[in-house]
Amino acid sequence: MIILKNIFLSFKNQPIFNGINGHINTKWRIGLYGLNGAGKSTLLKAIASMQPLEKGSIIIEKGISIAYMPQEVVLQSERSILAETMLTFTELVEAKKTVHELEQQLHKEPGNIKLIDAYANACYTVTHLEPEKKLAECQRILQGLGFGQQLESPVNSLSVGWKMRIVLAQLLLKKADFYLFDEPTNHLDIVAKEWFLRFLKQNNAGFLLVCHEKQFLNALCDRIFALEQGNGTFYNGNYDTFIKQKEAKTEQLAAAFEQQQREIAQLEKTINRFKAGTRATQAKSMEKRLEKIDRIVLPTEAKKVAVSFGTPNPSGKQVLKVTQLAHSFGNKLLFKNCSFSIERGNKIAIVAPNGAGKTTLINIIMQKIKPVEGVLEWGNNVTCALFDQDQLQSLDLQKSVFENATAVPNASSSVKHIRTILGSFLFDAEAINKKAAVLSGGERNRLGMIRVLLQNANFLILDEPTNHLDIPSKEILLDALVQYQGTILFVSHDQDFVNQLATHILELNGEKSLLLHGSYDDYIYQKEHLARMQDLPSGKTQQLPKKSISIEKHNNTSAKLLEKKITKLETDIKKIESSFETILYGTPAFDMAQEKLIILQKELEKEMAAWEACIENK
Template sequence: MITLRNASLALGDKDILDSVDLQIDTRKRIGLVGVNGAGKSTLLKLCAGQLALDQGSIEVQGGVSIGYLPQEILLRSSRSVFDETFAGCGKLAQLRTEAERLEYLLEHEYQDVLVDQYNRVQEQLQLYTPAHVERMVHDILIGLGFSEGMMRKPVSQLSLGWGMRVVLAQLMMSGSDFYLFDEPTNHLDLQTKDWFVEYLKSLPSGFLLVCHERYVLDALCESTIELEFGKARIYTGGYTKYREQKSKDLELLYVQYEQQQREITQKMATIQRFRASASKAQVAQAMLKEVNRIQRITLPPKPKPIKIALPHAARSARIVCTAKNVGYNFGSHQVFKGLNLTIERGQKIALVAPNGTGKSTLLGCLNGDYTNYSGTITLGDHVVLASFAQDQNAVLNQYMSILEYVDSVAPDGNRSRIRGLLGSFLFEGDDVNKKIGVLSGGEKNRLCMVTVLLKGANFLVLDEPTNHLDIQSKEVLLTALQAFDGTIVFVSHDHDFVNQLATHIFELRPDGGALYHGNYNAYRQQTKTVVAHGPSVAVSSDQKNVSLAQEHATIKSLKKEITALERRITKLEEQVYKAEMLFVEHAYGTPEYAQLVERLQQHKKELELVVNEWEQKQAHYYNILV
């Protein structure tokens, strides 16, 4: 258990936590939600011991080991990916240290309790032989998208995204009791994310998870903590259930607020009447004190319905774009070859492939950014293309206001339509006068999307438009693109976004690719596999890519069952012994003697059954180890 008592913390002039009392059950899988800036990352740092409270206390139950994954951390290591991950096996180091400590104590003082502890540690060490740890490292790295060749690559040569995968792999190797995850899926593609979700499902550990993906939170979390206005509240269920309950709570709060306002208004009217009467002035004063003591209900802003008014997309030819035998090389490295794709009007196609296999490159070929490809790419008649790149916000003028910038790039300069679209993307009122330089990454992303949609294009090529967006902003963007009556080819690593927007999935491969009809779930059903990124490796989604974690969960469960059975055996043996001792007190043939025989037989029969079960569990346990 992690317990916060009267916890308060301010960053600058903003209260992140305001006298918060909270218990985090380290056996549970918990989502942590809140608007950007609510303090989610701060709470994780507090739990990890990397920040101190201004007031109050935070306590971690003794013996609970905690693993922490920050949003970004730069690895500086000359070791290979494999060796760096192997070094993260903290459980092995912890067990060895504990064994050495117990050996030292036993040399100086022999105690049965120390012997039992030492034997348990030695049993656990049998799980962590070098060969077993190497297999764990290999399976985790494969699941996280590393090929055999990449495993031998120095960590120092990796990009930030791949480096974060190494950090994540190290954390998985730590064997912690409880994990603190700050957006662990940020740098994962869809297939790797699928693996990661299944892996976490199979772990016996609890965790506190910050993530901007509804699918991940719903798939993994059994409860949700919301941070809002410096307070923390726990809801049952994943993100969707939290939103449903939150909506009901808000409706009830507005009803209570209206009732309270009516009550205050009525009492104030009575007070005014009583004040006019000299005989009732004292009563009026007492009533006023009572009204002033009422704890006023504070209302949060009402959630605004999403309304999108997109410019109409002019009708294009039926065939929007045709790619024939397209290939692309970076120097001597062949990214893909022999790619054929026909894009038809109205299709919304998601590109799916592991990171680094050419999705952004293909989009660059389609939108004209890259021209040195082989083969041909042809746009149809009346096609007007607009694109969104991952680094789109790099072109923003940091010194202009939001409204000034959009005004300067909009084709027709229609101020009313510009204001309407900005409002749809959550830029309202005085927000439009903010300088671009002070905007967050998510706000800049939304601003860039507004400029793309204002161009009046009927063919959109979008490279990770969901980057840096929170769940609410993704829902706004999704609603806009669902309403768009043109054609879209896009890349996104958000499962829900792809699932709800895509009409087709194009699986990009080194030798071309294949187009699948339907959304991402339909694509997974058709392919029946989750690609494990390595040369020609396909792994069943419910078997090999989570087998290692399942094995550890089985071992941990077996150990608990064996220990419980051993306690039961000891208790039954004591009962048998006590029953046998009672025979000397009763004469043969008496009713008491007969009852004693029956009781002894029951104890022995139960003991035999429990011993048989214990032997089966032991055999299963050691078969796994071998």
């Protein structure tokens, strides 16, 4: 158990924690929600005893082990990746050190009985700690995080992102009772994220997680802890459920606020009338009553404004055809046999591990570098706009946000329209005058995307546009790109973003490329099916199914029974979700409905898995 007891903290006279109370069961899997500056990272540091409080305390139950992963760690080491990661096992490291020291002493005193006994005991300790098992576990986690076979490379040869993967691997190897994760997916590609998600699902430890990816918060969390205006509130359920609860609560609070404002206005009117007459004593009494009213404060939320961009001039049906593209840097082959065709209206996500050549492919298409082999054939009337991964290279850092937006080449938007677009991407009247040099990473990316969309090109090429963006900013960007009526080729490590935007997935695997129709979930499903097809005996074939939410009818009796169960579960879930519109939030009825919903959702997931297994084994 972790207890937050009346904790207070402020920065520059701005309250961060304003008397937060609560308890955390170390088996809970909690998503930590809050707008930028709400204190998410600060709370993790406070629980990890790395941030002092002004008042209050955080009590951690005796015997509970906690592991903390910050957003950034300076890791300097001459050791290999594997050796550095193995340092996690401190008891084993110390035992091996003792063995080595005793070996040195025995070399000098070979007949010393005490040293021989001590050496035998030290060797037994090392064996008892199962170093081979720990080494294998270490290799498994490192490979899952994308290190492949290059585990003997020195740590100091790695980028910051890859060093953070070592820190994450060390943390997971600790097998703590409770984890504090501060944006652990920031430095993971989509493949490593998928592995990390599966790892956490299979792990029994609880955690408090800061993450800007809805997929993780929905798949992993059974609770959300929301930090708002210095207060903390627990909500049962995953992120999507939390948003529904929060919206309902906000509506109730807004209604109460309006009612209170009417009462205050009436009271003030009465006070002024009494003051003007002969009832001044009563007026003073009412003024005191007015001062004592506990005023309702509505939560500060970013207003969501509809994004409206012009319709670009259409390109020809075929936008780009790539044939047998290959590229390498020195002796390192990035990819070969890369062939695919992009048609008007396609929104294609490039999927590959870090270092597989995603950005290189984009640079070849944009003619920044020449390929070793291959041909690019452009369609008619194609106009391109590129979003660079590094916006520091694209923006004029000495100009303001507004000046950067109005300096876009080929833009035909009016100043009024540009101001509206800036506002829809969360740049208010004050923020548009900030110099680009002082913008955060997320703000730079939002400004860069505005510049891309204002070019009115019919083919957008986007290299990690979701980097550094929080969930509200991603939703704004997603809305804009879903509405966009041109063609998109993009790279993003946010699975939920890819799922909602992509019409196709382009996989780069080094030896060839593979273009599949559908979302990322469809891509994973089809990849798994293709793998099963490869395992079939020679001569047997199996039709590639299309995954669908709707349940197809099959003759198999077991499948039919499962279909009936699934249909009933889906109906029951819809009824409960509809009931939230009439049940008052925070009441026992609401809590009961919420618990029942979670049970039914888990049961539906189980029955769907059984149905798919039944169909595959038919």
